[in-house]
Amino acid sequence: MKLELQGITKVFGTFVANDAIDLVVEPGEIHSLLGENGAGKSTLMNVLYGLYRPDGGEILLDDRPAHFSGPGDAMRAGIGMVHQHFMLVPPFTVAENVMLGHEPTSKGLLDLATARRTVREISERFGFDLEPDAVVEDLPVGAQQRVEIVKALSRRAEVLVLDEPTAVLTPQETDELMGIMRQLRDEGTSIVFITHKLREVKAVADRITVIRRGKVVGTADPTADQTDLASLMVGRAVSLDLDKAPATPGEVALEVRGLSVRDAAGTPVLDRVDLDVHEGEVLGVAGVQGNGQTELTEALLGLQSEARGSIRLRGQELVGRNTRQILDAGVGFVPEDRTHDALIADFTVAENLILDQHHRPPFGSGLSLHPAAIRERATAEVAEFDVRTGSIEDHVSTLSGGNQQKVVMARALGRELSLFIASQPTRGVDVGSIEFLHRRIIAERDKGTPVVIVSTELDEVIQLSDRIAVMYRGAILGIVPATEDRDVLGLMMAGYTVEAAREAVAAGRGRTADSTLAHEGEPA
Amino acid sequence: MSARHEGEGQHVAPGTVTETGTDAADTPADTAPAAETAPTASSTAGGGSAPEASGPSVLQRIARGNLLVIVLAFVFAFLVGSILILVSDQAFREAAGYFFARPADTFTAAWQAITEAYAAMFRGAVYDYSGAARVAEDIRERGGSGLYVLGPAFLRGIEPLLETLTVATPLIIASVGIAISFRSGLFNIGGTGQLLAGATAAGYVGFAVSLPPVIHLIAALLAAIVAGGIWGGIAGLLKARFGASEVISTIMLNWIAVYGLAFALTTAAFTGANQAQPTSPAVAGTARLPLLAGDDFRLHAGLVLALAAIVFLWWLMNRSTVGFRFRAVGSNPRAAEVAGIDVGRSAVGVMVVAGALVGLAGATHVLGTEHRLTGDVAGSIGFDAITVALLGRSGPVGILLAGLLFAGLSTGGRYMETSEGVPIDLVQVIQALVVLFIAAPPLVRYLVGLRRIDRPRRPRPSRRAAAYAAEKAETSKGAAA
Known part of the structure; x- marks a missing residue:
């Protein structure tokens, strides 16, 4: 028809x-x-x-x-x-x-x-x-x-x-x-x-x-x-490539050992995860949605009360601490679903920007909030992150998805961090904003902050990461350099181990049209 | 590749952008002027699809309803009330009996019944002009003039208003408590229970303990705040620790409080010497709230507490860290949790604060107006407070107005019953109808034909689109020719 x-x-x-x-x-x-x-x-x-x-x-x-x-x-x-x-x-x-x-x-x-x-x-x-x-x-x-x-x-x-x-x-x-x-x-x-x-x-x-x-x-x-x-x-010239200098990783800042989480039915959703993240490095976590990435970030944030194992941030043990304490230890977090996990729809942009900091000076002390400081901060962040909003007093729900995401990123990046975790940092965000948000993430890395990026978009993981961990059924299948072949990563996301995936690709199996295009389409 | 760029595609208000060239306005790196104009395009961009962030919950939509809808709800409630007035009016029923012989009689009777009933309501709630006139007449007959006439007449006239304020006092304080829980996403139906807890504690301290004047009053008020806070806190704790719905637990706590007090009033500890009557001894004078307008009127210092509660509500919800957390948890508990806010603790906190305020309301009622505990000392205040909070959109000004309005309806209704013979139940019906209408905004809009009130207006196509359509028509005509 x-x-x-x-x-x-x-x-x-x-x-x-x-x-x-x-x-x-x-x-x-x-x-x-x-x-x-x-x-x-x-x-x-x-x-x-x-x-x-x-x-x-x-x-x-x-x-x-x-x-x-x-x-x-x-x-x-x-x-x-x-x-x-x-x-x-x-x-x-x-x-x-x-x-x-x-x-x-x-x-x-x-x-x-x-x-x-x-x-x-x-x-x-x-x-x-x-x-x-x-x-x-x-x-x-x-x-x-x-x-x-x-x-x-x-x-x-x-x-x-x-x-x-x-x-x-x-x-x-x-x-x-x-x-x-x-x-x-x-x-x-x-x-x-x-x-x-x-x-x-x-x-x-x-x-x-x-x-x-x-x-x-x-x-x-x-x-x-x-x-x-x-x-x-x-509507303007964009560059699809992210210019980033090679990482200069420092010491190990985040050490995850044997981290396990079981769901209500007792099934392990996170299975003895070991990870190291260095200062000044981006560790990407790739995987098909629902393979434990959500639980991993939640466990890091203290949102999984049943987490077992050890998470050490610069020597401090995080398992057993609550979310408030972990945030106060300097962890910046961008959750995967901004509408559900990050923003309060009928709060203003300004209020959303201080959601996790509202009780700390200069925004609040004791029982009272300090509206002037909150406004000042919001005005600065809105300008810096180019959040398109009529006013900082507008409800955040009136913003477009990309601008909402900028609010979430601005909140997480708006202070000194000891660890930055972003889950789906650019989900539902337009191309122009993606470029900007990616640059911010790399800038944070270059300040020496260890960065963990979780994304189901393989492109994004490859672009941002210095090393990539692939998750499958709650476990880390392997950690590979960011230069690894796309097809190998794709097969690993489907459950192949590193060696098996490499072999399969070498044998010519598992090639995807997607990756063929990727190779010809991308300027070297 | 056949691509055509259209320069006129940008949504830029003329004259506000200093840069020349249209593409410049599109870049995010652009400076202030563009950033100011761009929001019109980008902030509404979400409007094309469904808004990204989910809107407020049903509870919050009810709690923070549209002002116009509230006004209209009242209009409709009073219209339905008018019908009930007619049904209960003897003269109207008789006139309606010979409607086809003399229809005018029916309408006259109807008009009279309705206006008289509502006029009586006004006289009973706000200013009794006929009472004032009678007093003035009396004094003039006895030879008084000038201020000697005006003063007493005016006092007589505002007697209903002072009574309305008295009735409004516990209602407003309790509504503030309920509003805090509503705005924090908890449907606290436990007004009655928390009120009784507060009233019982205040009353007990009032009659069973003897303390020096001011201290006794403060002790009684504090006891009420603590008792109400505990009563509310139980529901909060049950929710936080065991996930029990606050709706159910607060309702059940109401019954526990009602029958708990009824039982207490059969024990010697509460009834004192006179065990035959299920009432407590009177509260000692030292614990009573001082009267504000002299001994002739019931108006007491609780009114000051009510105003303070209103200010507290504003401060708590707009200027305090605690209220910020309450609201955050109320709107999106998950996002609040991710931002490090302890959702469970917040639920307990909300219910403690709400219960404490409702308990304080109970104290003002007992220490200011009733002076002794009886089985139904709370009356319907606990439930009316819910209505008032809904009606006042859980905001400080709204609650003040709605509280006065509800108090006025009840004092006016009482007067209407005695002077016009219209049953006071009518007032209850009106109150219930108001809430019903407010709970169903689409119904109200449907009734007044304002269906599109908060949907996007059926818009006119843009000039460009119109021009396009014209052009299309032109070309197709051309093609046909």
């Missing part, structure tokens, strides 16, 4: 989220929608999916105008959407999830057999390897995503919208997804692929449309240069 958006305009208050956007997706084409966070990609797709009514413009399906008053209409018209956050019911089986919303019935009863058959058919056609009776919450993320795709296909979607589908996948899973996308395309499905990752766009897209600030700023072929695409996306 041919999808055409003509002059789609969507306005929120005074903010123009989509300004007369034109987009044509030919049948059997993978069309990549590239743009920063907040550029209006999601708004546009929500218009397409009937969640928002456009204030202007038209949607044409096979050259006929279509009007959707809700997702139901869009689905009936053949538009399927796989959201970034899966819309699945975790305790339901694959078949139950797939039929949810248009359940086949016979004599008033659910017809599970039909649903199972549908799942099996689609799954076989595309080699999805999905068991209809598997419970969704037991499936790995990649499989859950395939359930979403099956869901869309079972409703005869001819246009499939994938919203940031690779954010949750390993490089290998990403490759599989790209294979699926190509296969779908070859069978005639049109795919709109929303992303901000340039590599993936280049790997899979047939055409690229770049959106910035609600407007189409350009279209490109997949052969376009990555840096050009990035510049187009951001």
Whole structure:
């Protein structure tokens, strides 16, 4: 099916989220929608999916105008959407999830057999390897995503919208997804692929449309240069490479020995972790989400009350201390989920900037806060980190994701640190801000602070780190220099040991399209 | 690669950027002028998608509701109240009986019933103008004039107001306590229990201990603060240590306090010599709160404490480190924990402070107005305080106004019952309706057709978009031709 958006305009208050956007997706084409966070990609797709009514413009399906008053209409018209956050019911089986919303019935009863058959058919056609009776919450993320795709296909979607589908996948899973996308395309499905990752766009897209600030700023072929695409996306020249001097590591500052954490069920989620971090060095922790990285950072911060083992920061034992004491020992922390773990939505920017320091001079002493000092600090930090906010008295929830992240980083970096830990330091942050935040992290390293970076984005880990520890199922699989081959790291994230991964790569297995591109796309 | 840059794409207000060239305005390294203009674009950028940080909780949305909604809730509550007045009004029912013969009678009767009832409410709550006129008349008949008339008449007139202030005193103090817990994310329903704990402690110290004047009063007040704090703290501790819902534990603590006091009033320790009556002896004069407006009125120094409580609320929530932690835990306990704030300790702290204030409210009630303990000494203050806190959006000014309003409704309602025969239950109905309406803002908006009040207004397309549409229309016309 041919999808055409003509002059789609969507306005929120005074903010123009989509300004007369034109987009044509030919049948059997993978069309990549590239743009920063907040550029209006999601708004546009929500218009397409009937969640928002456009204030202007038209949607044409096979050259006929279509009007959707809700997702139901869009689905009936053949538009399927796989959201970034899966819309699945975790305790339901694959078949139950797939039929949810248009359940086949016979004599008033659910017809599970039909649903199972549908799942099996689609799954076989595309080699999805999905068991209809598997419970969704037991499936790995990649499989859950395939359930979403099956869901869309079972409703005869001819246009499939994938919203940031690779954010949750390993490089290998990403490759599989790209294979699926190509296969779908070859069978005639049109795919709109929303992303901000340039590599993936280049790997899979047939055409690229770049959106910035609600407007189409350009279209490109997949052969376009990555840096050009990035510049187009951001609106100014960006450099994708981080210029950093080689690290000059000093003494070991952080010593982690035999650190273990068990979850409520008694399963080890962190399994005898040993780590050393030197002064003036960035240790990256790579791994697929959910392999113990969260527990590791939480244990370092004293948020895991059941942690066993030893964490020594410059000789001081941290295990057994509470979070307050650890923060006071000079640990700066950026949690992985800013909305959930770092910011208080209805607090002002100024209040959020002193959240962990509010009781210490100059911001507070004894029982009273010192508003003047708090304002002064906020004004300084907002200027230094270029936080785009109307006023420091605005609620932090009114800020865009990138600016919220800057607030979190400013808070953590705004004092003398003995250790800096950042988890997903640039999640959901636009390219321009990523550059800035990365530079700040390196600047902190160059001051001699030991830095631990946890990220599920392999690119980020490679860029920032001096050494990389790969976590798998709660354990450190190995620590390798940052110059290690991407494919080796990718395989390690999937559970290979260093040696096995190196062998496999040397033998030519485990090469990903992603990494092939990475090598040609990156200036040496 | 076919890329086209559009220079006019930047959202820059004309005349504010000194740099020439449009691309300059985009760079983050840009200086102040651009930084000032950029927020319009970037701070609203989140508006395109769903806002990143999750909004306040349901509790906080109720607790800090929209002012307009509150006003409208009142309007609707009074409208429904009017219907109830009509139903209970004899004259209206009779007139309605022959509605089709003389419809005008019905409307006249309706108007009269409603205006008279609400006028009586005003006279009973704020200023009794007819009472004042009667007193003035009396004195003039006896030959008085000038200030001799105005003074007593005015005093007679403001008697309801002073009574309203008296009733408002414990209500406001208790609401401040409840508001602290609401703003800290704890739904403290334990007003009654904490109030009774405070009242019992203050009353006991008041009648069972003998101390010199000022010290006795202070001791009784402190006893109430401690008792209320402990009563609230129990719920906080249960939550912090065992994860018990404060809603359930505070409600249960209410019952324990109610029946605990009822039991205490059967023991000699509380009833003193007169064991036949379930009431305590009167509080000693040394422990009573001094009267503020002379012996003829019940207004007592508790009012000063109420005002102090209001100031305390402002200070605690806006200017203190403790309140900062309370609010942080209330809004996002996880983020507070990550920032090193002890969430459990905060919960206990909140409930202790809240309970202490509600306990103090109980003390002012016993030491200022009631002077002795009875089984239902708390009345409905504990629950009304919750309503007042909700109504006052848990803020200092709001609570002051809402407290006065609720006290006025209750004193006015009593007068309305005696003078117009409208049952005082009507007032309870109005109070309940107000809360119902406030709890469902969409309902209020629906009723007044203001559906879009806090959603984005259906916006006009931008000039550019309009121009685009026009251009499109032009070209398609051209193509057709």
